[in-house]
Amino acid sequence: MRATLRVLYNLNEMTDDSAYIVVGDTTNRWRDNKLFIFDDTLLHESINQTDQARYCLFVDMIRPTPFPAFNARDRLRHSLAHRKL
DSSP, rough: OOOEEEEEEEOOOOSTTTTEETTTTTEEETTTTTTEETTTTTTEEEOOOOOSSSOEEEEEEEEEOOGGGGSHHHHHHHHHTTOOO
């Protein structure tokens, strides 16, 4: 499980309500809101049933955790630092 918050920013204007993201019980229509932030560990689905291409900027923010060893990046860094040469 990734411990991240995902920031999505739709770069182009969507002219139709048929482009949206669903996260749990929340639906964000890209026509109404170009910016959407959500917990990436939740089940989510992005839909584009329009004829338009949708261009989106993704930014993942790693959340602090009391157990940093469970963070994949930290595990990789630890294993590389302690490998035998």
